[in-house]
Amino acid sequence: MKSVPDFFGCKVFDDRVMKAKLSAAVYQSLRKTIDEGAKLDISVANAVAAAMKDWAVAHGATHYTHWFQPLTGVTAEKHDSFISPSPDGGVIMEFSGKELIKGEPDASSFPSGGLRATFEARGYTAWDPTSYAFIKEKTLCIPTAFCSYGGEALDKKTPLLRSMEALNKQAMRILHLFGNDEVKCVRTSVGPEQEYFLITKEMYEQRKDLRFTGRTLFGAKPPKGQEMDDHYFGVIKPKVAAYMEELNEELWKLGILAKTEHNEVAPAQHELAPIYTTTNIATDHNQLTMEIMQKVAVKHGLVCLLHEKPFAGVNGSGKHNNWSLTTDKGTNLLSPGETPYENAQFLLFLCAVIKAVDDYQDLLRLSVATAGNDHRLGANEAPPAVVSIFLGDELNEVLEAIEEGTLYTGTEKTQMKLGVDVLPKFNRDTTDRNRTSPFAFTGNKFEFRMLGSSNSIACANIMLNSAVAESLKVYADRLEKAENFEDTLHAMIRKTIKDHKHIIFNGNGYDETWILEATEKRGLLNYRTTPDCMPHLLDEKNVRMLTSHKVFSEAELRSRCEIMLDNYCKTVLIEANTMIDMANTEIDPAVSAYVLELAKTAAAKKEVDTSISCSYEAVLLKKLTRLEEQIAVRAEELKEAVMKVEEIKEIREEAYMIRDTVLGKMGELRVACDEAETITAKKYWPFPTYSDLLFGVK
Numbered sequence: 001m002k003s004v005p006d007f008f009g010c011k012v013f014d015d016r017v018m019k020a021k022l023s024a025a026v027y028q029s030l031r032k033t034i035d036e037g038a039k040l041d042i043s044v045a046n047a048v049a050a051a052m053k054d055w056a057v058a059h060g061a062t063h064y065t066h067w068f069q070p071l072t073g074v075t076a077e078k079h080d081s082f083i084s085p086s087p088d089g090g091v092i093m094e095f096s097g098k099e100l101i102k103g104e105p106d107a108s109s110f111p112s113g114g115l116r117a118t119f120e121a122r123g124y125t126a127w128d129p130t131s132y133a134f135i136k137e138k139t140l141c142i143p144t145a146f147c148s149y150g151g152e153a154l155d156k157k158t159p160l161l162r163s164m165e166a167l168n169k170q171a172m173r174i175l176h177l178f179g180n181d182e183v184k185c186v187r188t189s190v191g192p193e194q195e196y197f198l199i200t201k202e203m204y205e206q207r208k209d210l211r212f213t214g215r216t217l218f219g220a221k222p223p224k225g226q227e228m229d230d231h232y233f234g235v236i237k238p239k240v241a242a243y244m245e246e247l248n249e250e251l252w253k254l255g256i257l258a259k260t261e262h263n264e265v266a267p268a269q270h271e272l273a274p275i276y277t278t279t280n281i282a283t284d285h286n287q288l289t290m291e292i293m294q295k296v297a298v299k300h301g302l303v304c305l306l307h308e309k310p311f312a313g314v315n316g317s318g319k320h321n322n323w324s325l326t327t328d329k330g331t332n333l334l335s336p337g338e339t340p341y342e343n344a345q346f347l348l349f350l351c352a353v354i355k356a357v358d359d360y361q362d363l364l365r366l367s368v369a370t371a372g373n374d375h376r377l378g379a380n381e382a383p384p385a386v387v388s389i390f391l392g393d394e395l396n397e398v399l400e401a402i403e404e405g406t407l408y409t410g411t412e413k414t415q416m417k418l419g420v421d422v423l424p425k426f427n428r429d430t431t432d433r434n435r436t437s438p439f440a441f442t443g444n445k446f447e448f449r450m451l452g453s454s455n456s457i458a459c460a461n462i463m464l465n466s467a468v469a470e471s472l473k474v475y476a477d478r479l480e481k482a483e484n485f486e487d488t489l490h491a492m493i494r495k496t497i498k499d500h501k502h503i504i505f506n507g508n509g510y511d512e513t514w515i516l517e518a519t520e521k522r523g524l525l526n527y528r529t530t531p532d533c534m535p536h537l538l539d540e541k542n543v544r545m546l547t548s549h550k551v552f553s554e555a556e557l558r559s560r561c562e563i564m565l566d567n568y569c570k571t572v573l574i575e576a577n578t579m580i581d582m583a584n585t586e587i588d589p590a591v592s593a594y595v596l597e598l599a600k601t602a603a604a605k606k607e608v609d610t611s612i613s614c615s616y617e618a619v620l621l622k623k624l625t626r627l628e629e630q631i632a633v634r635a636e637e638l639k640e641a642v643m644k645v646e647e648i649k650e651i652r653e654e655a656y657m658i659r660d661t662v663l664g665k666m667g668e669l670r671v672a673c674d675e676a677e678t679i680t681a682k683k684y685w686p687f688p689t690y691s692d693l694l695f696g697v698k
């Protein structure tokens with residue numbers, strides 16, 4: 001078998017291939033486009049396209065596609081073959097620069113949230129040269145942005161690239177103020193930890209809820225869950241190990257830096273974490289990772305569940321977004337430096353993040369909002385819906401000392417007062433971690449833990465980048481005009497701490513008392529559900545900030561709000577309809593069949609000897625009959641609630657009604673069904689139970 005360095009990235013048209021396959025002039029030109037966003041000449045595009053095609057064909061590809069990320073949250077592709085007829089009746093393989101740069105898929109069925117009428121079918125895809133092309137099966141995939149005829153972004157990549165640019169622009173202003181003139185650009189990087197569940201395909205196929213909605217809508221608590229913590233970091237079972245091995249290989253071939261793998265807390269739950277990379281590429285890679293995780297699972301007779309809460313009562317799956325800011329010279333701007341001066345710069349960037357997270361709590365919360373994640377947040381080791389920041393003891397002390405103007409007694413005794421030359425030297429905060437915090441500083445990066453496992457990381461990073469860009473802009477505006485740089489800097493840092501310290505919380509985020517303190521004493525936002533937070537996307541302050549940095553136009557924001565709410569409504573309605581179907585056609589008939597058996601047994605006993613007690617059958621029969629009726633009634637009530645929702649035309653109202661009535665009715669139906677499950681003979685139960693699913697992979 002080949003060693004990993006020998007095959008790593010073998011399916012990627014990466015820098016190594018470009019260097020080898022392109023002339024020096026074409027390579028230089030392309031690099032300028034990749035690194036500095038320089039416009040690409042058509043002759044260069046033609047040369048790149050020809051080289052890409054030759055390379056792809058040599059690797060067995062027959063087709064190409066513009067690969068993009070519409071607002072469905074998953075990726076999209078439409079394959080075209082390279083063939084072109086030749087006069088002799090045969091074909092040649094062709095691919096032009098024009099085809100590389102721009103595509104015009106008839107993409108009328110993607111959600112556009114009113115940005116485009118369906119008769120304006122045309123959408124454009126435009127090559128994103130900053131993310132390498134790659135081969136998937138027999139298709140050359142070219143990462144692209146996707147926009148409408150009128151130029152509005154219809155995808156997640158375009159605003160992400162814009163937000164990275166906004167942050168770059170403002171961070172550069174700050175670096176110049178600190179005399180950092182060598183840095184050419186600042187990029188954000190991300191390493192998204194991906195949690196998932198693996199169950200057997202055979203069991204999966206038997207459950208309509210898993211097939212239609214990705215999560216279980218029924219299921220009584222199994223005798224054993226995660227209480228022993230024996231699965232977390234436990235020995236990986238052979239079937240799972242074989243899966244992870246193939247998954248790693250496939251990811252490595254695509255140049256994806258899969259690094260860490262382990263069992264997670266819940267039974268059947270696992271995690272994969274890559275090494276961090278530029279946010280744009282990390283986003284593409286995470287989409288690919290999710291796709292490949294699911295494909296490889298099927299080859300192993302397994303199904304990979306990426307839902308945030310596939311099983312009630314045990315841990316859900318998150319995607320922890322490890323975010324940092326790095327210069328092209330390789331300096332991590334969120335890493336405390338060696339000198340007080342470097343630390344002043346670090347503190348300013350730190351403050352920019354604190355201010356951003358506080359000012360735009362709502363945007364961060366809504367960037368991770370989906371029907372699925374609503375079930376996860378605030379339960380079983382997932383952060384609550386209240387956004388707060390964990391800094392750790394040392395940084396906290398530093399900030400407190402600056403605010404109070406008192407002695408910082410950490411590594412050195414230093415007076416925290418005006419002037420960067422006396423800002424303290426302090427150690428990197430590497431020791432403490434806080435898993436309960438939605439937004440935790442971990443020494444040289446922030447871990448945003450609210451993302452759900454199926455979320456595209458684009459949305460969260462768009463909001464994070466933009467919000468931090470805004471803080472930096474406020475700082476740069478002030479510092480550029482300052483008469484005394486150091487005084488102004490110190491005053492600004494101090495003011496940020498004063499104004500925003502209510503967002504810093506180093507305690508236990510799972511504690512109920514924290515939620516009370518956060519909302520009642522500190523005035524932090526607590527948007528528990530998607531309909532609670534999503535409309536705030538259009539709040540004036542948010543529209544102003546996002547449009548001023550040119551990350552979104554107002555029309556694009558309106559469309560996203562509409563699409564996200566629509567997605568929420570559709571998701572829950574599919575779940576409700578699946579529940580009604582399963583209750584009526586599977587659960588109630590199963591209970592009824594068992595009731596009949598109980599009745600027959602009791603009658604048969606009495607026939608043998610009327611003095612025999614049939615209390616076991618009688619009691620059970622009564623209980624089950626009551627539940628049977630309850631199930632039928634509650635399924636009917638749920639159906640009525642769904643029908644009422646369908647009458648509503650306005651998307652917000654629809655979402656509110658789903659939140660306030662449909663979800664409640666779903667919960668009631670589930671309770672009756674789950675209770676029936678616990679007293680119905682196993683052989684009658686129509687589908688695999690939680691015990692089967694969670695402990696089924698050997």
Ligand SMILES: NC(=O)CC[C@H](N)C(=O)O
Binds near residue numbers: 265317382
């Ligand atoms: N151990 C952990 O990190 C648990 C995280 C948890 N699964 C989540 O939903 O975020």
